[in-house]
Amino acid sequence: MTETSAPPSATTAPAPEPGTAPQRKRRATAVGHFFEKFALLLLTVAVFVFFTFFPASSTAFPTANNLSVIFGSQAVIALIAIAALFPLVGGRFDFSLGAVAAMSQTLAAGLMAKSGWPLWAAILLPVLLSSLVGIANGFFVTRMEMSPFVTTLGMAMLLFGINMWYTSGQTIITGVDPAIVKFGSARFLGLPLVVYVVLVVAAIAWYVFTHTPYGRSLYAIGSNAASAKLVGIPVERNVWSTFIVSSVIAGVAGIIQLSRLGSATASAGNEILFPALAAVFLGATAFTPGFFNVIGTLVGAVFVSISVSGLTLAGASGWASNVFNGLALLIAVGLSTYLGRRRRRG
Template sequence: MNMTETKPGTPASQRAGSIPVTTAATAPGTSLTTRLGHFLESYALVILTLLVIIFFSANPASSSAFPTMNNINVILGSQSVTALIAIAALFAFIPGHFDFSLGAVAVSTQVLSAGLMSFYQVPLWAAFLLSMVFAALIGVVNGYFVTQLKMNPFVTTLGMSILLTGGVTWFTGGKTILSGIDPAITRFGSTRILGLPLVFFVVLLIAAIIWYVLTHTPYGRSLYAIGSNQESAKLVGIRVERNVWVGFVLGSLIAGIAGIIQLSRMGSATASSGGDLLFAALAAVFLGATAITPGFFNVIGTLVGAIFVSISVSGLTLSGASGWASSVFNGAALLVAVGLSTYLGRRRKKG
């Protein structure tokens, strides 16, 4: 999805090319309004998230449980998996592609790690290593199909998702893996630092690394250039196919880490399609493209989007909403986010 031709992080005064932004000296009375508009555009999602927190904290139906430390830990724990899959998706979305296999990759690494320990008594470290190798191989295959065979990324990754779902169902026999899992992984998932889940800090560390890679390295900037105009990127010497291929591999690796974290939080593994994980993550990705640097897929905005989704679903659940409410919310949030991010991207292009 091509969002804009301007590099993320570019000051607002430079995003419209060489056209200068009107200042107070040239148009008295408009500068403050313009700055306020830019601020609201960039931080509307942050403000909305704070308002949602206030609402569910004050709502009689959820006020007794929502603002508690226990619920905060639940939100941050669930947000961790969603955020990692959303960050993984950036490596496909930024250069203008799709990867709908990430939820299934996360489930596959979760099931494979648990199964290797439970069925074959493989040590914890070896089970994780083999699972991450498996996740990387899925990225290699997806990248090969898309960049070398020129297959449609939507169809390719959707097909891979279906294939993985069938594979984990066969591997588990349709049963939940409960026994034989090294207790060290569940201890990791339940560990808290400063009263917050350790996995939350792990996600922050990974997010910081990915933010640096995407915004401060030639590789990251090349992905934005490819997403802006692939032909122009080729003309300036960017190795488009290689960089996109690497992006699919990195995305699958991060989704694999999300699966490991999911295993540490649940202490068990069940075969599933990963759809719930994927759709919540996609909502976070597109919501993130409306925040911080509107019109761009970006890491910080994606984290805000993931927190917004987790907080909203938690608030709805504690308010007594039915089980289908979370799916309805994720779907509605995804539709609204795609519409807003597309609108902002087109407006940036028009300058």
């Protein structure tokens, strides 16, 4: 089974000379540890403060309304990021999540607009189909022992093509049930409802990863699948399940996206996937440096969204946010890799 590379700084150093580990640990100062753990959080705060006082964005950026828009529009990215965590923790990669979300979004819209389905059925079927995609991905990766990267890339292209066929390349604007759009724009305590959906999903994911045998087994599989098998972990079953879980969350994310936008385009997939993956990998540099984790992923998603919003409001062109996020990812991963290596050296 081909495995994706470990998270950026999880490179396993050769065992250092025994008896010296304690000393080395002490040498990596408390400041360094603190910095490594919370660098992303501090950076996020710094970016926030910057756009709050930066003249070009200071009028529009720090308003409650703008923040609410930021969090609302980035909810989908956060959901996809959490979805991607499941296979990644188990050492596998799912490239099809953006396409699954897009499929779910267009299908739900299409079922209502073209076929006149009731809202509940138009939501249920896309989510069920998403789980089927996950079952297929998991089957290829575990039973057929195909490379997760190639498998899910192929699946993404396949879904994208079917999406284009289904929508004929058009954006579905009319015919979407107003109830779902109302849900998408509804607020509770000043924040969009969908943000609470993200928080609930994140809380469940956090619980699963840190406080269930299943989640712990995923980290073990990601660390060494052969060892995991020999301590009685059903490796194949658990890896398979991560693809199903991630696809279902992505399917739900597509519905949420529909509720936010009230419309659906077939080509939306990759625009969601890349920032989501950026959030996941940024998150892996924080809190438990070197490991994918839910809290880091959320902070990563917030970081990505406020920087995009701030840059846009400051008048930067569309390309600027991509450049900024790309650089942020390179620097964050580079720094955490460097710190990790320095920590392990004599």
